[in-house]
Amino acid sequence: MSKPNQAYLDQLSKCYSKTRKKERSVIIDELVVTSGYHRKHAIALLYVHRGWRSSTTPTRRIR
Secondary structure: OOOHHHHHHHHHHHHHHHHHHHHHHHHHHHHHHOOOOOOOHHHHHOOOOOOOOOOOOOOOOOO
């Protein structure tokens, strides 16, 4: 069990975003077995739209 490189994660995330739920489960299982990560962490790595909020976005709603 070793840490996967970024190219491998990019390839899996492309496949992950295009597949249905049952196939996603297989992709997550593969990543968990090869890397040793927990399932939730593997899902977070494969999720494409994950990003940080920009600093220009207000944290509170202005009234």
